[in-house]
Amino acid sequence: MEAAIQVQDVKKSFDGKDFVLKGLSLEVPKESLTAIIGFSGTGKSVLLKHILGLYQPTYGKVKVLGTDLSTLDPNELTKFRCNFGVLFQSAALFDDMSVLENVSFPLIEHRRSLSPGQVKEIAERKLQMVGLDPKHFHKLPSQISGGMQKRTGLARALALDPEILVYDEPTTGLDPILTEMVDNLILETHKNNKGTTSIMVSHDLQAAFRIADFVAMLDAGQVLLFGKPEDFYKSEIELVKRFVSKGMKHA
Numbered sequence: 001m002e003a004a005i006q007v008q009d010v011k012k013s014f015d016g017k018d019f020v021l022k023g024l025s026l027e028v029p030k031e032s033l034t035a036i037i038g039f040s041g042t043g044k045s046v047l048l049k050h051i052l053g054l055y056q057p058t059y060g061k062v063k064v065l066g067t068d069l070s071t072l073d074p075n076e077l078t079k080f081r082c083n084f085g086v087l088f089q090s091a092a093l094f095d096d097m098s099v100l101e102n103v104s105f106p107l108i109e110h111r112r113s114l115s116p117g118q119v120k121e122i123a124e125r126k127l128q129m130v131g132l133d134p135k136h137f138h139k140l141p142s143q144i145s146g147g148m149q150k151r152t153g154l155a156r157a158l159a160l161d162p163e164i165l166v167y168d169e170p171t172t173g174l175d176p177i178l179t180e181m182v183d184n185l186i187l188e189t190h191k192n193n194k195g196t197t198s199i200m201v202s203h204d205l206q207a208a209f210r211i212a213d214f215v216a217m218l219d220a221g222q223v224l225l226f227g228k229p230e231d232f233y234k235s236e237i238e239l240v241k242r243f244v245s246k247g248m249k250h251a
Helices: 044-051 074-083 099-110 116-129 146-158 176-192 205-211 229-234 238-249
Strands: 003-013 019-029 033-037 059-064 084-087 164-168 197-201 214-219 222-227
Touching (some): 003 197, 019 197, 019 222, 033 044, 033 176, 033 205, 044 059, 044 197, 099 146, 116 146, 146 164, 146 176, 164 176, 176 197, 176 205, 214 229, 214 238, 222 229, 222 238, 229 238
Parallel strands (some): 033 214, 084 164, 164 197
Antiparallel strands (some): 003 019, 003 059, 214 222
8 A cells, every 4th residue: 555644753852851752653645534533642633734844853754755855945835845745723814805806815825816806716616525505605704603613724724735635623612413424524625636645634533434534643742553443443552442442422
């Protein structure tokens, strides 16, 4: 299986003494939907920031689509990040821009050759792709529901046709109905965008096991177990057993 992302023995320290990531290695298979799970403070967000090139490893390497991120200068890294689409925890929309303007923003920034008409057409298509009704396109984020904000954030993440989609705790703080809607949207988006690799950092075990092809569980800055959801149910690792029973109890 070809890897879209290779994290090779990555160690990360912010103060030169304590390490948050302690020799973490992980390969995310190309075109898979991979969930990264683990208790709080195990290094999930720090790992994600390394994959996005926001942090550089203290030791080790991060390769994305065959490129070692540490070899890129700031301008090259900015360009390279167009390979990513990110749905942030809070959707992180621009408050003073309409739904359509939010989705148009990355196109205007990174696809300078497009005409305003082409930008509008692509943005509208992405919004329809995530199931948002055109009557909401000219509303501000504050004028639409939380679910619609998530859809808008996802349409913006899809704007540049990225090869890798990243979901950072996409359902934190949402009610169960909205959580299920977002999970289904992630799965649908993954299936509808052939060739895309999706990574979801999640605290929601149920969702991870229901929609992911592969799951990586982190513990103390390392990968404790990587495999298919069924591997977790069969695992004899004590911490995995505890995490699974705890997570499924809240189902």
